[in-house]
Amino acid sequence: MSRRSAARRRTVGIHLACVAVTLFMGVPIYLIALAALSSRESLNRFPLSLLPVDLSTETMRVFLDSTGVIGGFQNSVEVGLLSLILSLALGVPAGYAVARYAFRGREPYQLFLLLTRALPIVVLSVPLARVFLASGLYDTTYAVALLHTALALPTTVLITSAIFVAVPVEHEEAAMIFGASAPQAFARVVLPQALPGIAAAAIFTFVTSWNEVLGAAVLTLNRRTLPAQVLSTLADSPLAFRFAGGFALVVPALVFIAFMRRYLLNMWGTTIR
């Protein structure tokens, strides 16, 4: 009896904790949604209403009507997916190598990866723009995708390596004993078990690319990504527009996370839905 009540107390405690964390993480999201959908005057009142009493889609509409939002959206999706493919293609094999082989120069290699991430983009962007101008890639989505791939590569390599480390080598070897080639063993045995890590890396790559402004703004001119088109110029717009822009940019990234979450929770997948 007492054990059961202890278990119940525990369950209640866990729930309370979950609710508390959810409130902390969720309330700011609620507030940005509220602000984005409030009328311009209501944002100027004090005290501000914490409930959706004065809703208006006016600012949202003006924002969505402004030139370049559709093109920018298309470019952002393109850049995001391109960076995703590139960084997984380059990063997953490297992550596997870092996890499995204690090769000489492993540590320098990891530091080398971090180099592009450790230097503020503003310092890199002008020399990089010059490289792209010279190679004719300037003002294309490819240039931005290349930059974002470089920014995401350390995340991809390191996260996937942490996951590959946890996949027992024995499984792979067992598959090879049963006649699978090394790539087959990797694809059939290791990859499925590493899916959560790959999903996590994919989420980061896409989200990094989706939200990156500073580099994208320097590398393009007429073919902007959505945040470069919107966020940077919104800085000078009235508050209501900034909220609308910030909120509008959140939505596609949310859809992407909702989609990738399934792979991330792969192992618990049978119980968490």
Place this chain on the structure above:
Amino acid sequence: MAPHADPGSPDLRLDRRRLLGLGLAAGAAPFLAACGGASTTGSDTEGAITFISTQFTPVEERQRFEQILRDRVKSGAVAYNTVEPNVFSSTITSQVAAGRVQVSLAGGLHGDFAPHADKFENLDDLATKLADRQFPPEIANLGKLAGGATTYLPWMQASYVLAVNKRALEWLPSGADVQSLTYDQLLAWITAARRGNGNKPVFGLPCGPKGLYHRFFQGYLLPSFTGGQMTTFRGPEAATAWQYMKELWAQTAPASTNFDNMQEPLQRGEVLIAWDHVARLVNAPADKPDDWVMAPAPRGPKGLGYMLVVAGLAIPRGAPEVDRARAVIEALTTPDVQLEVLRRNAFFPVVNAQLPADLPPAVALEAEAVRRQQSAEGAVLALPPVGLGAKDGEVSQIFKNCFKEICLDGRPVQQVLDRQAQQLNAILDEAKVPCWRPDPVAAGQTCRVQ
């Protein structure tokens, strides 16, 4: 096999297939789209020229200016790109350095062009051709950056004024006229208003990271108290001015250090009186113009110091469409278009044009305040640093540092001024330029703090 992988594996196969599908779709996307991405500025239009600008970045202003370009520029389509000043700078730098210029026309403030004098075409001949526009000489001369050659042609001008919510007028000291205040009256006013407002400050300055408060010191406070900007930087009158600033700051809303523009705190009613750039004030009275007064800046012992903001148009060296860009400059400097810009976006004409009577109320309020300010008795015109090039920002930073150390950190005024003057002279010695107004202008003499 791994036991804990088993329950998931039927699912996994499906997942992999989906991943593959996602991968294929993603791989195809770039090929479906036009090569290298979709245009976000309308540059796809046949023969459109690229116009990069630091002006009209707010969404609505950009939309209105794009409309003006479509309606009024007959020489062809213009793709209007608004960028932050740093992107403007790095775009011009990298394109000119790489010898592959894609920008045909650049629009920006004097300060945006100043660091890049050598990267733009000489527009002397165009300036001659446009003599009928009658640009005021002090404005036209600002554009002569590199060795007297015309780097940019004037595009628009603006200034800074006071915006006052009429609720604050009840605390105005007796005998003071809001349209011609002195700095002492301003201080007395905001002190009384704070007392009357439940000890909440009512005065605000744009001291945020993107705020233009350094222009208050460079163009208003110091010229009004000392009659100069640079030469008198650390004299006894400047010390008085900064002492005054310290007292003013004590009555100013502390949240000012977060304000980049004043129209929003004014609209919110967070402050009732504010000084700022006209374009950053214009939305405050937009809804209820009858509740607002716009007034010239206060005057000091040496007169009414005020600053002129000038935006210009320039053509990058090696631009692909020089002739079309020139045609756009001609179109944008016609009196008609200039007034259209004033009406819609509240930037003032740089050409000789009669202000129409049908301006929007908020713009009309500003136009009147700007006119009074310029024509006030003892008006002292101050210019933003001239000819400093890349050092422009660093000179402004010196004034911001003075503010930080004197007003925020409470350091002794004269000590701070002496130390910052040293820094300022180090920068000026490197730049070797003559002084600019309101300091005595003498060609060939290097401007220095006395």
Place this chain on the structure above:
Amino acid sequence: MLAPGPGRGGADVSGAVTTAPDPAPSEPSSSAAVPPRATRRRRRSRVPTAALLVAPSVVFLAALFLWPIAVGVGQAFTGADGPTLAHLRRMVDDPYFWTATRNTALLIVVLIPLQFAFALTMALLLRERPRLSSFYFYVWCVPLAISDLAAGLVWLSIFADRGYLNSALSRFGLGDGFAWLSYDNQTSMFVAVLLAELWRATSLVLVIVVAGLQNIPRDYDEAAAVFGATYWQRLRHVILPQLRPSLQVALILRTILGLQTFAVAQALTGRSFPLLVGETYQWYVTLQNEHVSAAIALVILLMSLGTAVVYLRVLRDPATGGIR
């Protein structure tokens, strides 16, 4: 079986315990990580394979970024006439530089441990599979989707003088507004920046930790429970050691990315709470002096790589640690 189970236990235990891999739960760290035998066996024969796998990423980064990085770093030491240390001197003479360095260090030192404790708690809560855990996880991931510019805006709307926090307080009759972000309330300013960063960036750690937790077989944990280990003992001796690779990676990434953040602090405090990366932007954008900007960037680079080296060494898995 498939329903959200009450706490731990349920479906997979029975099948799992019988086929648990060989290493005993008493030595979990070496078992979950690369078994040392296997690593050593492969090391000699497969070095070319490793090189082959790593090569594409090296070539990619080198081709694109080696030159920009060299140029960027080089700017710190070149003046109008040849190499110079003037920019470094200018940097250390700047009144904002040391405050920014102090703030950056302070933020990292306070933020990172908090963030990891928070993220671990969240991940362990999820591991208990409470009802709605899928929904919780989603909400907890949402800040990932928000750019730092937007995040700064959200928290500014909360902490501003007339923001949501003061609105809520005044509705409950608790004062008529406290200036949370005022330059003379250094403490509340720091707490605001800390909270905002905690909110914005903990999801990154959470996702890495959750991905890592997926691969920890529940068998060990449950075996330990059968032998009477308390929750804390299991956490300390079973779960955390197996999470080590993920935690190490999260720590490196979070610190490096943490050193890069400034948009939130700038939105909240202007330049009253300067951070180093914010100063590089300040010098580059406002002051248009790319040399000093590059010098500060170099300081950040050294801090980043320095901490990364420390993490790689200190947190190295004992099983593979000896290999150099």
